[in-house]
Amino acid sequence: MGYTLEEIARLAGVSRSTVSRVINQHPNVRPEVRERVWRVIREVGYHPHAAARNLVTRRSQIVGVVIPETLPKVFGDPYFPVVLHAISEALAERGYLLVLSLLTPQQEEDFYRRALRGRVVDGIIVVSARTTDPLIARAYRDGLPVVSIGRYPEEPNVSYVDADNVEGARVATEHLLRLGRRRVATIAGPQTMAPGVDRLEGYRIAMQAWGINPPPEWIAEGDFTEAGGYIAMRRLLLARPDAVFVASDLMAVGALKAIREAGLRVPDDIALVGYDDVELARYTDPPLTTVRQPIAELGRVAVRLLLRQLEEGARDPQRVILPTELVIRSSCGALRTLSPSPSKPAI
Known part of the structure; x- marks a missing residue:
């Protein structure tokens, strides 16, 4: 049978208003009374009406995860399922539900008005946003809890978690140089996204440290898709690179296809290093x-940062940068050429 607040109050020997205060976590209830009410609630299997509870707490226990990408791109990139699974698990552990929204720029205004202004969700985690995406900054300035997975330079007070993309790209590029490669090109990510910008910066830092100033034809921009990597690699082949640092594994798969179509071999003719380790x-x-x-850890930390705002009322910005690690396999040639170059000659 379905129980009412009045029946729960009668069974617990308290007033209806006391039951309401217990359910809505009001602090002005004696601990022994609170425990008695919750014991009755558990025994009878009572579930408070969510809508009524939300009117009091102004909380839905729902978090929106926003990815400003198309459906084919999100489900075609192995990065997104990993980060979404981690976010979902971390939220469930704290009693929150996840609502996923894939938004084009044209849909953001409607989402903001209906989901955020209407308080359908308590806060949002934005994954893979453009550096100038207005949704994040607008949510922050309106006092709505928001966290970005990925550095967000547009609004310095927004909390975010990111991998150390500059250092990861620097280490990957230097690894190729230490293997004796000198015509090291790169397929960069979109320069409208912080990971694309940061990984290109890491590539440049490594090249310049070795006295190499890469010409424009050694740098091609992709879009973090396999097709984008294929097209970018076709352009780079005209510059005759002997190695390529690719800013995502998915683009590296496309690059590998283009190299093979050109009758070249990896790593004999062109060494290849990707990014993500999907x-x-x-x-x-x-x-x-x-x-x-650490893709899954990015999701877990994002949840922690958001719940800090939701449950503790924190507004000071938190910026968490997670370390990366170079994983050496066969595509760079290191398994056959183990001794590093002893010096850093210029090209």
Whole structure:
């Protein structure tokens, strides 16, 4: 049978208003009374009406995860399922539900008005936003809890978690140089996104440290898709690189296809290093050397930062940068050429 607040109050020997205060976590209830009410609630299997509870607490226990990408791109990139699974698990542990929204720029205004202004969700985690995406800054300035997975330079007070993309790209590029490669090109990510900008910066830092100023034809921009990597690699082949640092594993798969179509071999003719270390990287032919970023941990930390705002009322910005790790497999040639170059000659 369905129980009412009045029946719960009668069974617990308290007033209806006391039951309401217990359910809505009001502090002005004696601990022994609170425990008695919750014991009755558990025994009878009572579930408070969510809408009524939300009117009091102004909380829905729902978090929106916003990805400003199209459906095919999100479900075609192995990065997103990993980070979404981690976010979902971390939220469930704290009693929150996840609502996923894939938004085009044209849909953001409607989402903001209906989901955020209407308080359908308590806060949002934004994944893979453009550096100038107005949704994050607008939510922050309106006092709505928001966290970005990925550095967000547009609003310095927004909390975010990111991998150390500059250092990861620097280490990957230097690894190729230490293996004796000198014409090291790169397929960068979109320069409208912080990971694309940061990984290109890491590449440049490594090249310049070795006295190499890469010409424009050694740098091609992709879009973090396999097709984008393929197209970018086709352009780079005209510059005759002997190695390529690719800013995502998925783009590296496309690059590998373009290299093979040109009649070249990896790593004999062109060494290849990717970024992400998604599961796919282990099964390419040859297996892909790549920079491992802690994708699942990015999701878990984002939840922690958001709940800090929701449950503690924190407004001071938190910026968490997680370390990366170079995972060496066959595509860079290191498994056959183990001794590093002893010096850093200019090209």
